[in-house]
Amino acid sequence: MRLVTKYVFLFSIVFNLLSCQHPSYFKTKDTSISLNSDYANDPQTSALIQPYKDKLEAEMNEVLVISAEEFPAERGKPETKLGNLVADLSMRTGSLIYNTDNNHHIDFCLLNFGGLRTSLPKGEITRGKIFELMPFENELVVVTISKEKMRDLSTYIRKVGGQPISDGFKYYSKKDESNPKMSNDSTYLIQHSTNAPINHVKVLTTDYLANGGDKMNFFLNPVKSEPLGIKLRDAIIEYCIRVNKANGQLVGKLDGRITFE
Amino acid sequence: MSNRRNFIKQTILSGFGLASLNLFPFRSFAVKKSKYTKITILHTNDVHSHIEPFPDNDPKYPGLGGAARRASLIQQIRNEEENVLLLDAGDIFQGTPYFNLYNGEIDFKLMSLMQYDAATIGNHDFDNGIDGLNKMLPHAKFPFLNVNYDFNDTILKGKIRQYKTFTKNGIKIGVFGVGVELDGLVDKKLYKTTKYIDPVNIANKIAEILKVKAKCDLVICLSHLGYQYKSDKISDLKLAEKTKNIDLIIGGHTHTFLEKPTKIRNLSGKNTLITQVGWAGINLGRLDFYIQENKNYSVRYQNIRIRNKSF
Numbered sequence: 001m002r003l004v005t006k007y008v009f010l011f012s013i014v015f016n017l018l019s020c021q022h023p024s025y026f027k028t029k030d031t032s033i034s035l036n037s038d039y040a041n042d043p044q045t046s047a048l049i050q051p052y053k054d055k056l057e058a059e060m061n062e063v064l065v066i067s068a069e070e071f072p073a074e075r076g077k078p079e080t081k082l083g084n085l086v087a088d089l090s091m092r093t094g095s096l097i098y099n100t101d102n103n104h105h106i107d108f109c110l111l112n113f114g115g116l117r118t119s120l121p122k123g124e125i126t127r128g129k130i131f132e133l134m135p136f137e138n139e140l141v142v143v144t145i146s147k148e149k150m151r152d153l154s155t156y157i158r159k160v161g162g163q164p165i166s167d168g169f170k171y172y173s174k175k176d177e178s179n180p181k182m183s184n185d186s187t188y189l190i191q192h193s194t195n196a197p198i199n200h201v202k203v204l205t206t207d208y209l210a211n212g213g214d215k216m217n218f219f220l221n222p223v224k225s226e227p228l229g230i231k232l233r234d235a236i237i238e239y240c241i242r243v244n245k246a247n248g249q250l251v252g253k254l255d256g257r258i259t260f261e
Numbered sequence: 262m263s264n265r266r267n268f269i270k271q272t273i274l275s276g277f278g279l280a281s282l283n284l285f286p287f288r289s290f291a292v293k294k295s296k297y298t299k300i301t302i303l304h305t306n307d308v309h310s311h312i313e314p315f316p317d318n319d320p321k322y323p324g325l326g327g328a329a330r331r332a333s334l335i336q337q338i339r340n341e342e343e344n345v346l347l348l349d350a351g352d353i354f355q356g357t358p359y360f361n362l363y364n365g366e367i368d369f370k371l372m373s374l375m376q377y378d379a380a381t382i383g384n385h386d387f388d389n390g391i392d393g394l395n396k397m398l399p400h401a402k403f404p405f406l407n408v409n410y411d412f413n414d415t416i417l418k419g420k421i422r423q424y425k426t427f428t429k430n431g432i433k434i435g436v437f438g439v440g441v442e443l444d445g446l447v448d449k450k451l452y453k454t455t456k457y458i459d460p461v462n463i464a465n466k467i468a469e470i471l472k473v474k475a476k477c478d479l480v481i482c483l484s485h486l487g488y489q490y491k492s493d494k495i496s497d498l499k500l501a502e503k504t505k506n507i508d509l510i511i512g513g514h515t516h517t518f519l520e521k522p523t524k525i526r527n528l529s530g531k532n533t534l535i536t537q538v539g540w541a542g543i544n545l546g547r548l549d550f551y552i553q554e555n556k557n558y559s560v561r562y563q564n565i566r567i568r569n570k571s572f
Contacts, residue, residue: 042332048374049312049329052367056358131358137388207448 060128064240067250071120075113076161078171078260081252082120083164087111089239090232091166094140094204097228106142109166109204110153111232112214116164125240125250134233138206144224150201152218162258163214166204171258206232298432300479300550301342303335305349306513307383307540309356310368314567315541326542328371330567334545335375344429347376348436350513351383351485354394356541364389369400377403379425381438381483382410383513390451391415406438406483408463411456424467426475432552435471438483439464439500441514460486460495465504465528472506478556479508487514488537501525501533509548512537518544522562538564 071082091109099105118132145153157163158173165171200223207227210219243250314327339345349372354365365386372380382405386394395416398405408423424437439460443452464482471477482500489496497512505528518539527533538544549561 040333041327041329042336045329045332045371045374048370049367052359052363053313056362059362060358128358131361137355 060126060131062127063124064127064130064237065125065244065248065250067120067122067125069250069252070122071250071252073113073116073119078162078258079254079256080113080164081254082116083111083113083162084167084253084255084257085250086116086232086236087164087166090140090235091204093230093235093239094142094228097140097230098142098204098226104202106202106204108169109164110169110209110216111164111205112209112216113163114214115206115208115232120250127237130233130236130240134236136208136233138208138232140204140228140230140232140235141207141210142224142226142228143203143205143210143219143222144200144226145203145218145222146200149218149222153203153216156216156218157258158260161260165257167255167257169257173260296553297551298430299342299344300429300432300434300552301338301345302481302509302511302546302548302550303338303345303347304511304536304538304546304548305331305542305544306485306511306537307352307516308349308368308542309352309385309540310354310360310365311357311541312359312367312371313357315543322541322543324568326567328375328542331542331545332371332375334565334567338547344432346378346427346429346434346436346481348481348483348511349377349380350483350511350537351381351438351440352385352513352540353380353383355385355388360388364393365397366400369397373400373402378427379404379406379436379438379483381405381485381513382407382421382440383485384441384443384446387443387447387451387455391417391453391455395420406436407440408437408467409439409458409460410443411458414454414456417455424471426471426477432479433475433477434479434481435468435475435477436481436483437464437467437471438485440485441487442494460500461503464500464507468504468506478552479550479558480506482507482510484510484512485514486512488512488517488519488535489515497535497537498523498525501527501535503528504533505529505531507533509533510535511546513540516540520564522548522560534560536562543567 069081071085072080073082074080087109090111091106094109095106115136115138116133117135118129120129120133154171157171203219205216205219206213209216210222210225212220240250311326312328314330315322315325317324335347353368353372354360359367380401380403382394398420404422404425405420406424407421410421412418412421424435427434427436440457442457443455444457468480468482471480484497484500486500487494487496489498497510501507501510502525507527510533512535515537516539517537519535519537522534522536525533525535534548536546536548538546543566545565545567547563547565549563550558551561552558
């Protein structure tokens with residue numbers, strides 16, 4: 001045997017499927033075979049992969065920008081440096097694409113902590129690191145929702161204790177002492193409000209969340225949904241490249257955009 | 262319809278590890294060899310561009326999978342077995358930067374090198390649009406099979422087959438494919454004018470053509486419908502119940518790691534087996550059909566986990 005095989009569990013089932021008259025019996029275990037590493041890789045296949053792998057690694061190892069500090073992937077906080085960074089850069093990119101005239105501007109960006117899959121280290125940020133941060137193919141989309149849905153959004157933020165939002169949004173929530181479970185004191189504020197009466201709010205998010213992902217049901221059945229044709233990951237990559245070209249670094253900020261009292 | 266009169270005896274024998282084949286050496290099978298033709302079905306699903314194994318520090322699947330090791334394992338089985346069919350149940354694309362950079366080229370080239378016999382189309386295979394899939398097809402030296410996507414108004418017209426039959430050592434095997442409903446799952450701008458057709462009727466029709474007209478001894482459905490849902494959505498379990506003439510459904514989409522094939526009593530009271538091996542090329546599925554002269558068969562099933570280390 002050229003290939004050394006070794007199996008850990010044996011999965012076996014014996015049962016007679018013929019008829020009910022015959023007693024059927026089965027026995028199950030799990031099967032697993034491991035290949036000895038000496039023989040594990042088929043040489044022809046490895047040879048086919050290698051040039052693709054080399055090119056991929058070169059691309060993924062490309063340093064896009066230097067980060068001045070660490071951006072930890074954290075949950076359970078109202079706002080995080082990482083969440084603020086990604087929401088703000090999305091807002092900037094989304095606005096460049098969408099805000100062709102003043103009547104059509106995005107009010108703010110809302111993402112989710114769960115979608116930010118890894119921390120960004122201090123120092124060199126590679127393209128591969130951004131793929132780890134955002135492995136999904138989610139695209140940016142502008143969702144227009146009603147004022148009523150905006151109230152639901154506000155309630156949601158309070159319930160989950162925060163999500164990444166852009167600096168176009170300030171959220172303040174105070175607990176109602178008489179009824180700590182049902183706070184009525186939460187307020188929200190949109191910075192870029194126009195003079196026109198606000199009946200609708202334009203929220204930048206991803207198609208995943210716009211489809212109700214992470215229980216963001218307030219995005220369902222919107223007034224309007226407008227995909228921007230850019231992936232969130234590409235928006236992050238483009239931002240890193242832009243900052244680097246301007247001789248800048250990634251700098252974190254926490255500004256109390258979401259506050260619970 | 263003669264084969265329907267023959268009550269097909271299906272027995273799932275024990276699933277041995279490769280090493281245990283040596284414990285029950287081929288010679289002992291050879292004694293009975295005149296009575297059986299052994300057909301070895303190997304299958305994957307939802308490989309999702311997992312060209313390389315998961316890293317050793319992966320929290321869930323450390324060191325598992327990898328195309329070069331899968332190729333090695335498949336070659337080993339080919340060395341030992343005469344009649345091998347290698348099949349994939351879709352979602353070949355998307356999941357690692359290999360796809361973002363190469364758009365599926367390497368995936369199809371690797372599958373061609375491993376000599377896949379056929380695959381079906383998963384929803385993620387539309388991720389670069391129908392044009393993206395079309396562009397990659399020349400890299401695939403195996404057919405894509407599907408019966409319930411109508412591509413007639415699209416660039417894929419005439420490029421996707423409904424089914425293909427294979428003859429191995431006198432045993433005829435018919436393979437066809439079914440795909441999941443695209444609306445709500447895939448952006449319309451990606452699948453364009455592809456029309457989804459309810460899979461049950463068409464699967465039944467094609468399975469009958471294969472079993473009755475084409476006199477296939479085995480009919481295999483490559484399915485990207487998904488194993489099971491809480492809703493009424495059509496799944497492999499439901500498809501098996503509502504059809505006849507299908508011996509085996511090789512499933513995908515739900516990334517289900519089945520410990521053993523599920524046996525379902527189909528519309529004609531016979532058994533349809535359903536199998537699925539998770540995703541990412543972590544496992545290679547293997548079913549050995551021991552087909553007797555009267556076309557009754559027994560099945561041996563094995564789930565082969567692909568690791569980088571022996572232990």
